[in-house]
Amino acid sequence: MDFELYALTEMVRRCATATAPISFDRGTEQDFESECNRILLSLHSNIAGTEPGTARAYLYQHQIGIINIFKRTEDQLLEPGTDNGNANLLKVYQKLLLELLNEIRSSFPNYFDNHSEVPKYLINDFNIKHGHKLTFLLDSTKKKGLPEDLTELLKEIFWVKYPNLIETTFSKMEYLTNTLAVLLDIIETDTELEPLGLITDLISLEFNHPVFYSFCCGFILGQIELVENISDQFHTLQFLLKKIEQLQPISVSVYEPKLPGVKEALIRFIKSEISYIRSLDFLSEELSSGGLMEKNYRVSFTVRQLAIFIHLQVETGIILVDKPRLIHQYASRHYSTPETTKISEKSFKNSYYGNSADDLEKVISKITHMLVMAQEKL
Structure with a gap:
């Protein structure tokens, strides 16, 4: 299907390899926009009445091809010493490519591959669009007296980096957008929000981000260290276990479908800590009752x-x-x-x-x- 994207590819290639600035006017932008519209119409025409498997494969090839064109514009803008005076034109092309991708995703929701990696431009666009919301969320958590490490966690999660340790996909971007909106609503309506409350909200939102899971494990261990003896530690773990087991999902999607659910993972973690504490207590009692070790x-x-x-x-x-x-x-x-x-x-x-x-x-x-x-x- 590369030939169907040939015109777009050539426009970007000429812009990237030109030895001098290209004359940039409304006509140049319209040429690129017209080609994007032609591709969208072609997709509608060719997919109509096509068997779903074939239609999905056909759309996927176009989707990946457009993303590769996107990456070509990004490479040109990021590579040092390659500015040929056409940066503004490339940014216009990026804007139009984003509009094309959004139109394709909106028009063919059942065929679009939401698990493919997004271009860096989309991540920057997300950070720009939602930056003020994230700032409001972070400021609100500070005003409510929530721990700084929890605020830093939210910042690390919602300020998306590129490249990221975990591949950032279209579905993840949509999930983050929806989750951020829910958290803002929680922050505004819950006047007595506590760390455990926000954590359980994120668990209910199926937020199985590895960084969040690690944070939760650290939080649980921290709660154990607040009490002084094994009996109290056991009761603390039982309370947390019951709290998490009773949580109901409030999201129809998860952050990363390839990873275990965060609720199930945390339940396993707490149960392993409970087993460990029980083994310590049992061993101590066995040694003491057998006369092998004094109780004190x-x-x-x-x-x-x-x-x-x-x-x-x-x-x-x-x-x-x-x-x-x-x-x-x-x-x-x-x-x-x-x-x-x-x-x-x-x-x-x-x-x-x-x-x-x-x-x-x-x-x-x-x-x-x-x-x-x-x-x-x-």
């Missing part, structure tokens, strides 16, 4: 000194652990000090990452004593 070791260190001592063992490779949080949980459950019989996980965590000179000296004194005793055994 009493040490002469203060909480701060104990945290320093354990941190040193982790840093030197004596204790091997993937997540510092496991150490904090274990210490809070199985140690007591002269100060307290129940160590707060939060206070242990704070002491783990910060220490005073006095506490460090007392730990060094104990370690030195241990070294002397070891030396005597040689």
